Amino acid sequence: xxxxxxxxxxxxxxxxxxxxxxxxxxxxxxxxxxxxxxxxxxxxxxxxxxxxxxxxxxxxxxxxxxxxxxxxxxxxxxxxxxxxxxxxxxxxxxxxxxxxxxxxxxxxxxxxxxxx
Amino acid sequence: xxxxxxxxxxxxxxxxxxxxxxxxxxxxxxxxxxxxxxxxxxxxxxxxxxxxxxxxxxxxxxxxxxxxxxxxxxxxxxxxxxxxxxxxxxxxxxxxxxxxxxxxxxxxxxxxx
Numbered sequence: 265x266x267x268x269x270x271x272x273x274x275x276x277x278x279x280x281x282x283x284x285x286x287x288x289x290x291x292x293x294x295x296x297x298x299x300x301x302x303x304x305x306x307x308x309x310x311x312x313x314x315x316x317x318x319x320x321x322x323x324x325x326x327x328x329x330x331x332x333x334x335x336x337x338x339x340x341x342x343x344x345x346x347x348x349x350x351x352x353x354x355x356x357x358x359x360x361x362x363x364x365x366x367x368x369x370x371x372x373x374x375x376x377x378x379x380x
Numbered sequence: 381x382x383x384x385x386x387x388x389x390x391x392x393x394x395x396x397x398x399x400x401x402x403x404x405x406x407x408x409x410x411x412x413x414x415x416x417x418x419x420x421x422x423x424x425x426x427x428x429x430x431x432x433x434x435x436x437x438x439x440x441x442x443x444x445x446x447x448x449x450x451x452x453x454x455x456x457x458x459x460x461x462x463x464x465x466x467x468x469x470x471x472x473x474x475x476x477x478x479x480x481x482x483x484x485x486x487x488x489x490x491x492x493x
Binding site: 270296298305306307308310357359361369370371372373374376 | 416421422423424425426469473479480481483484485486488
């Protein structure tokens, strides 16, 4: 149980275009979804926290106009990278807190974004 | 502030060797502690957890004990396999008016046959 499905797993886009990444909770309701970015051989950096039906809370230094987060339902959160540039190339991972794991999180499988 | 410090990798072991990956933390309050594993090209998976002092988390032969006196949560396995090759992340979660998770930098493990 407690599966988060993330799509796409890989995407290559041209510089200047936008890319949408989706995370769906398949068998539970995710009132809160977290979006992380991971640079090669580094740890996860929390980008933002999204709550269903309200605006996302962004971490310091993360451009909210560039990384648009929408959490319109209890099972779906999306991250849109707008006007992507090569420096946005990274591994993006979503996660949701699962109550019965004592504040542990279940993670999506990640999206490898390459901007060319 | 709150932080997690892990031993630097990579750690290279032969199959059936004993594994220890050190993790220490600083936290205000009483965090829950976790180990996550990331296989190549994949997202993170919860490996084990402990929610209070002296709790021992265990899964798939891995163990870690929540040591409040030393603020540590070291990961151990008695006999590693090639399939254990991955990156391991130590993490803590605090409820500070909203749940926040802080990850260590990760430790890459290579196991040779």
